[in-house]
Amino acid sequence: RKEVEQDPGPFNVPEGATVAFNCTYSNSASQSFFWYRQDCRKEPKLLMSVYSSGNEDGRFTAQLNRASQYISLLIRDSKLSDSATYLCVVNLISGNTPLVFGKGTRLSVIA
Amino acid sequence: DVKVTQSSRYLVKRTGEKVFLECVQDMDHENMFWYRQDPGLGLRLIYFSYDVKMKEKGDIPEGYSVSREKKERFSLILESASTNQTSMYLCASSLRGGVAKNIQYFGAGTRLSVL
Numbered sequence: 001r002k003e004v005e006q007d008p009g010p011f012n013v014p015e016g017a018t019v020a021f022n023c024t025y026s027n028s029a030s031q032s033f034f035w036y037r038q039d040c041r042k043e044p045k046l047l048m049s050v051y052s053s054g055n056e057d058g059r060f061t062a063q064l065n066r067a068s069q070y071i072s073l074l075i076r077d078s079k080l081s082d083s084a085t086y087l088c089v090v091n092l093i094s095g096n097t098p099l100v101f102g103k104g105t106r107l108s109v110i111a
Numbered sequence: 112d113v114k115v116t117q118s119s120r121y122l123v124k125r126t127g128e129k130v131f132l133e134c135v136q137d138m139d140h141e142n143m144f145w146y147r148q149d150p151g152l153g154l155r156l157i158y159f160s161y162d163v164k165m166k167e168k169g170d171i172p173e174g175y176s177v178s179r180e181k182k183e184r185f186s187l188i189l190e191s192a193s194t195n196q197t198s199m200y201l202c203a204s205s206l207r208g209g210v211a212k213n214i215q216y217f218g219a220g221t222r223l224s225v226l
Contacts (some may be wrong), residue, residue: 034215043201043217044154087154091213098144098169099215103153 003027004064004102006088012108017078020106023088024070035073038089044087046075046076078109115218117202122223123167132221135200139222141207143185144215145169146176147198154201161207180197192225199223 006023013019025033026060048055050062050071061074071088088102118133136143146158146169156169158177166177174196178186185204189196199222203215 043215043220045215048215063217097213098156098159099213101154103151 002101003089004090004091006102006105008103008105010106010108012110013078014110015078015080017109018076019107020075020087021073021086021088021095021107023072023102024068024091025088025100026069027090027092028066028069030090030092032091033071034099035060035071036061036089037100038085038087040084044101047086061073061104064085070099075107079111080109081091082111083107113140113170113204113216114135115202115216117218117221118198119221120219121151122221124189124223124225126191126193126225128189128192128225130192130223130225132187132189132200132202132223134185134187136202136204136216137183138204138216139182139185139202140180140216142154142205142213142215143179143207144203144221145175145185146203147188147196148170148201148220149198157187160176192223197223197225 003026033080034074036044037047038044050064059076063072085104085106087104090100115136145157146154160166160179176188201220202218205215
C-alpha cells in the first residue's frame with residue numbers, strides 16, 4: 001500500500017466552482033500534514049499546513065481526519081490562477097524524517 | 112524569504128559523464144534533500160542530510176552520491192550518468208526538529224538530459 005495516495009485527476013472545473021481533493025495516508029503515526037502547490041515546470045511550494053482542528057486561508061480550507069487517515073483540500077470560487085498540481089504531504093514521524101509526498105492531483109480551471 | 116538556489120536550470124550531458132548538481136540555501140537550515148521528479152512517478156527522495164558531513168539514503172540512491180562539506184551546500188553527484196537518469200532534480204531544505212519546522216523549501220529545479 002502506498003504511503004500517501006491521491007486521485008491524479010485531472011480535475012477540469014469552470015471558474016467560480018468549488019472543488020475538493022482528498023488524500024489518504026497509511027501510517028497512523030503520522031504527525032504533520034501539508035498541502036503543496038506545484039505549477040507546471042516549477043518547484044513545489046507550500047500552500048498550507050493542515051491542523052487537527054481544520055484551518056482556512058482565504059478560499060482554501062484544509063481538513064484532517066485522523067480516524068480515517070485522510071486529508072482534504074477545498075478550494076472555493078476557483079480562479080484560473082488556481083490551475084496547478086496539488087501535492088498532499090505527510091510527515092510520518094516528527095523531527096528530522098523526510099516528508100512523504102503524494103504524486104499530486106492536477107487541477108485545470110477553465111474560463 | 113528562504114532561498115534555495117540550484118546552480119543550473121538545464122543541463123545536457125553524455126552517457127558516462129560525471130555530473131555535479133549543486134544546491135545552496137541561505138537560511139541556515141540543518142536539513143537538505145535531493146529528489147527527482149518524473150511524470151507519473153511524483154517526487155522520489157534520492158538522498159538527504161541532517162548535518163554537515165552526514166548523509167542518509169532515500170528511496171532511490173542507486174547511481175547517485177552526495178556531498179555536504181558546508182552547511183549551506185549539498186551536492187548531488189552522478190558518478191557515470193545514464194539515460195535513465197534524465198529527469199527533473201529538485202533540492203530542498205528545512206529546519207531541524209519539531210513538527211512545524213519540517214516545512215521543506217525547494218529550489219527551482221535542474222532539468223537534466225543524458226544523451
